Amino acid sequence: xxxxxxxxxxFNSAHRLYRKDWSMEKNNSVFGKCNNPNxxxxxxxxxxxxxxxxxxxxxxxxxxxxxxxxxxxxVEDAFDHKNLNLDVPEFENLNPxxxxxxxxxxxxIKSRLASNLDLxxxxxxxxxxxxxxxx
Amino acid sequence: xxxxxxxxxxFNSAHRLYRKDWSMEKNNSVFGKCNNPNxxxxxxxxxxxxxxxxxxxxxxxxxxxxxxxxxxxxVEDAFDHKNLNLDVPEFENLNPxxxxxxxxxxxxIKSRLASNLDLxxxxxxxxxxxxxxxx
Amino acid sequence: xxxxxxxxxxFNSAHRLYRKDWSMEKNNSVFGKCNNPNxxxxxxxxxxxxxxxxxxxxxxxxxxxxxxxxxxxxVEDAFDHKNLNLDVPEFENLNPxxxxxxxxxxxxIKSRLASNLDLxxxxxxxxxxxxxxxx
Amino acid sequence: xxxxxxxxxxFNSAHRLYRKDWSMEKNNSVFGKCNNPNxxxxxxxxxxxxxxxxxxxxxxxxxxxxxxxxxxxxVEDAFDHKNLNLDVPEFENLNPxxxxxxxxxxxxIKSRLASNLDLxxxxxxxxxxxxxxxx
Amino acid sequence: xxxxxxxxxxFNSAHRLYRKDWSMEKNNSVFGKCNNPNxxxxxxxxxxxxxxxxxxxxxxxxxxxxxxxxxxxxVEDAFDHKNLNLDVPEFENLNPxxxxxxxxxxxxIKSRLASNLDLxxxxxxxxxxxxxxxx
Amino acid sequence: xxxxxxxxxxFNSAHRLYRKDWSMEKNNSVFGKCNNPNxxxxxxxxxxxxxxxxxxxxxxxxxxxxxxxxxxxxVEDAFDHKNLNLDVPEFENLNPxxxxxxxxxxxxIKSRLASNLDLxxxxxxxxxxxxxxxx
Numbered sequence: 001x002x003x004x005x006x007x008x009x010x011f012n013s014a015h016r017l018y019r020k021d022w023s024m025e026k027n028n029s030v031f032g033k034c035n036n037p038n039x040x041x042x043x044x045x046x047x048x049x050x051x052x053x054x055x056x057x058x059x060x061x062x063x064x065x066x067x068x069x070x071x072x073x074x075v076e077d078a079f080d081h082k083n084l085n086l087d088v089p090e091f092e093n094l095n096p097x098x099x100x101x102x103x104x105x106x107x108x109i110k111s112r113l114a115s116n117l118d119l120x121x122x123x124x125x126x127x128x129x130x131x132x133x134x135x
Numbered sequence: 136x137x138x139x140x141x142x143x144x145x146f147n148s149a150h151r152l153y154r155k156d157w158s159m160e161k162n163n164s165v166f167g168k169c170n171n172p173n174x175x176x177x178x179x180x181x182x183x184x185x186x187x188x189x190x191x192x193x194x195x196x197x198x199x200x201x202x203x204x205x206x207x208x209x210v211e212d213a214f215d216h217k218n219l220n221l222d223v224p225e226f227e228n229l230n231p232x233x234x235x236x237x238x239x240x241x242x243x244i245k246s247r248l249a250s251n252l253d254l255x256x257x258x259x260x261x262x263x264x265x266x267x268x269x270x
Numbered sequence: 271x272x273x274x275x276x277x278x279x280x281f282n283s284a285h286r287l288y289r290k291d292w293s294m295e296k297n298n299s300v301f302g303k304c305n306n307p308n309x310x311x312x313x314x315x316x317x318x319x320x321x322x323x324x325x326x327x328x329x330x331x332x333x334x335x336x337x338x339x340x341x342x343x344x345v346e347d348a349f350d351h352k353n354l355n356l357d358v359p360e361f362e363n364l365n366p367x368x369x370x371x372x373x374x375x376x377x378x379i380k381s382r383l384a385s386n387l388d389l390x391x392x393x394x395x396x397x398x399x400x401x402x403x404x405x
Numbered sequence: 406x407x408x409x410x411x412x413x414x415x416f417n418s419a420h421r422l423y424r425k426d427w428s429m430e431k432n433n434s435v436f437g438k439c440n441n442p443n444x445x446x447x448x449x450x451x452x453x454x455x456x457x458x459x460x461x462x463x464x465x466x467x468x469x470x471x472x473x474x475x476x477x478x479x480v481e482d483a484f485d486h487k488n489l490n491l492d493v494p495e496f497e498n499l500n501p502x503x504x505x506x507x508x509x510x511x512x513x514i515k516s517r518l519a520s521n522l523d524l525x526x527x528x529x530x531x532x533x534x535x536x537x538x539x540x
Numbered sequence: 541x542x543x544x545x546x547x548x549x550x551f552n553s554a555h556r557l558y559r560k561d562w563s564m565e566k567n568n569s570v571f572g573k574c575n576n577p578n579x580x581x582x583x584x585x586x587x588x589x590x591x592x593x594x595x596x597x598x599x600x601x602x603x604x605x606x607x608x609x610x611x612x613x614x615v616e617d618a619f620d621h622k623n624l625n626l627d628v629p630e631f632e633n634l635n636p637x638x639x640x641x642x643x644x645x646x647x648x649i650k651s652r653l654a655s656n657l658d659l660x661x662x663x664x665x666x667x668x669x670x671x672x673x674x675x
Numbered sequence: 676x677x678x679x680x681x682x683x684x685x686f687n688s689a690h691r692l693y694r695k696d697w698s699m700e701k702n703n704s705v706f707g708k709c710n711n712p713n714x715x716x717x718x719x720x721x722x723x724x725x726x727x728x729x730x731x732x733x734x735x736x737x738x739x740x741x742x743x744x745x746x747x748x749x750v751e752d753a754f755d756h757k758n759l760n761l762d763v764p765e766f767e768n769l770n771p772x773x774x775x776x777x778x779x780x781x782x783x784i785k786s787r788l789a790s791n792l793d794l795x796x797x798x799x800x801x802x803x804x805x806x807x808x809x810x
Contacts, residue, residue, distance in 0.1 A: 003504045004537040012801065014689035014716040014758075017194070030193060032200070038758035041689040041716005043801050049537070058435060059422070059502035064534050065437070083689075083713035097194035099138045126687065126718050129199050132139040132184070147396065149284035149309040149353075152464070165463060167470070173353035176284040176311005178396050218284075218308035232464035234408045261282065261313050264469050267409040267454070273639045274672040287734070300733060302740070319672070328570060329557070329637035334669050335572070367734035369678045399739050402679040402724070417666065419554035419581040419623075443623035444554040446581005448666050488554075488578035531552065531583050543774045544807040589807070598705060599692070599772035604804050605707070 006049040011080035014041040015096045045124040052117040074108040098125040102133040141184040146215035149176040150231045180259040187252040209243040233260040237268040276319040281350035284311040285366045315394040322387040344378040368395040372403040411454040416485035419446040420501045450529040457522040479513040503530040507538040546589040549611045551620035554581040555636045585664040592657040614648040638665040642673040681724040686755035689716040690771045720799040727792040749783040773800040777808040
């Protein structure tokens with residue numbers, strides 16, 4: 001019986017969409033107001049969903065407290081109240097679009113899970129825009 | 136790396152569930168109060184989700200502004216503040232159940248997307264009732 | 271100790287904003303697309319809030335089941351799956367703006383409450399537009 | 406055209422996570438404060454999603470009123486305002502983790518659906534923790 | 541410039557509505573299924589709102605971290621994963637209706653605030669039922 | 676009959692809490708991680724509520740499209756995808772706490788309303804923290 005266990009979390013970050021190797025003009029034409037050199041920001045809402053077998057002893061797929069702690073260490077401590085472009089090494093040379101942030105988060109959480117567990121990450125940049133990545 | 140990009144939108148419409156080729160009695164027995172001849176209405180909430188590869192240059196699957204515009208032109212301009220039965224050609228001979236509306240929306244948005252992109256449509260008729268269609 | 275007890279409810283209706291005594295042109299200039307002669311509709315969300323003293327015996331201001339039943343009889347049974355302009359007598363000669371609907375609902379519920387209870391009505395026409403009326 | 410029809414519902418229950426065959430000490434170390442012998446409780450929010458072909462006559466996959474009634478009889482009447490450990494036979498010897506509750510609900514609703522319909526259950530224990538089970 | 545600062549929090553508890561000095565019959569007739577002797581439970585959502593002058597130096601009415609900590613110590617640590625009737629001294633002889641719980645929470649938080657600050661407590665027992673108390 | 680008409684809007688901004696005339700040490704001790712020199716950010720959600728008499732001709736307190744446009748011009752165009760500290764003149768010498776942002780927004784919208792209309796501003800910095808200001 002494979003069940004998916006999901007946990008919501010959030011972090012508040014500044015970011016800017018642009019490529020260092022493009023002109024300001026080209027960045028503006030592709031990224032528009034998201035390329036504000038002074039940055040803008042979001043309350044990111046994250047749903048991390050782990051799929052696996054129910055442990056017949058405990059009735060858990062995994063203890064949600066463990067998932068909560070992994071999210072805290074890998075995502076909240078690393079991204080919350082940070083400037084994604086300047087403060088987070090993964091985005092030094094990677095444009096922090098919500099797609100790329102989701103892929104980075106997926107990699108970080110997945111590395112902490114037992115290999116028989118699957119992971120899906122849903123990341124809301126705003127209540128109206130979000131992405132889903134399953135690896 | 137295939138990622139899904141989702142965008143929420145909404146439209147407010149009147150509709151009535153019934154078949155012209157059925158008697159009022161039969162329509163009432165199948166569709167109940169949804170067959171009010173004077174119509175009722177809903178705030179439809181739409182989530183359009185597009186799945187494709189991340190463009191390594193931009194970090195986008197597709198620019199969400201493009202998706203927002205497609206939804207505006209294909210769905211909001213066509214359905215918002217309209218009577219689905221009387222004002223929307225697709226429902227002239229098609230009962231506007233939330234299932235059928237979702238299929239029509241899927242067809243309209245899909246026709247505007249590159250062929251390598253997949254589309255899923257979630258349509259809320261009320262906060263408690265919704266449907267999902269992936270083509 | 272005066273406490274306010276609130277109950278949420280909802281109804282789905284069609285309506286049209288216009289005045290019978292105005293020309294189509296004037297109605298269009300004031301009410302825009304809300305004056306679609308074929309109607310449009312909404313999922314109205316209602317919060318009815320009753321303020322009074324806590325009964326020291328029961329610990330209730332009023333039993334929320336009573337409030338739920340009053341809302342059902344006065345609002346849901348009267349408005350749900352109806353065309354407000356055509357099916358609801360209160361709007362035969364009253365434009366069903368969300369302001370006017372809230373005032374009508376307030377009057378209907380207030381008439382069912384003990385006179386020492388105050389009532390506030392919040393009515394959402396969409397998740398983004400709502401009104402508040404306290405009598 | 407396979408479409409998924411989803412319906413939300415809710416129930417409010419007390420429960421306690423523990424195994425009768427474990428010591429209090431072991432139960433505490435695994436289940437923490439969820440093992441309070443006096444119980445705690447939740448507002449469970451349920452989304453039951455049924456997938457099948459659209460009936461070309463009615464435009465329904467299934468009438469959502471039917472799904473609403475099945476949920477009422479199988480879930481709300483059985484679980485609402487109950488103590489899951491003491492009042493619900495399915496959990497007499499099964500730890501009522503949200504995973505196990507979802508599996509029990511899936512089994513109960515599935516038994517009431519035509520065999521050509523698929524079912525997915527999403528169960529929120531809190532707004533931040535939820536599980537998904539598809540059988 | 542008086543501004544109100546609000547903070548949301550939550551706790552999950554079991555409870556039962558009844559009076560020890562009433563017969564089971566009378567408790568059932570007044571409190572219905574809320575009088576289940578085995579208890580039921582809720583995810584309570586709390587909004588604590590503090591009103592005062594903006595400090596011109598900091599731009600804060602009060603640091604929301606302080607309010608968050610007061611809520612944690614006075615409410616979450618005391619009520620979360622507890623049985624309100626059995627584990628919380630304030631309800632030993634007080635029926636834990638949502639009205640009474642709000643009054644108790646108001647008293648506990650208010651005692652920790654400077655006397656020039658006003659407090660309003662909103663307490664959701666379910667997403668559809670909530671109360672408001674301002675002292 | 677005084678009724679309150681409310682409209683929701685949103686903007687996404689970067690900001691940093693600090694005083695230029697304080698040392699980094701003092702700013703850190705008061706504002707903690709909100710004083711990140713590289714900024715962080717939020718999806719601010721705004722509810723602007725205007726109270727006045729219902730116009731008996733139109734049934735409106737004010738046309739919500741007018742309120743929507745005022746919010747767009749005064750708030751969204753000025754704050755969205757901006758760095759509040761660097762890009763918004765009002766915060767050149769004013770710490771952009773959510774309290775101060777709400778006061779600034781109130782002043783800007785109020786200046787556009789007829790003098791017989793009252794205004795309340797609710798501003799969410801996160802889904803868990805928000806402020807209310809009525810002038």
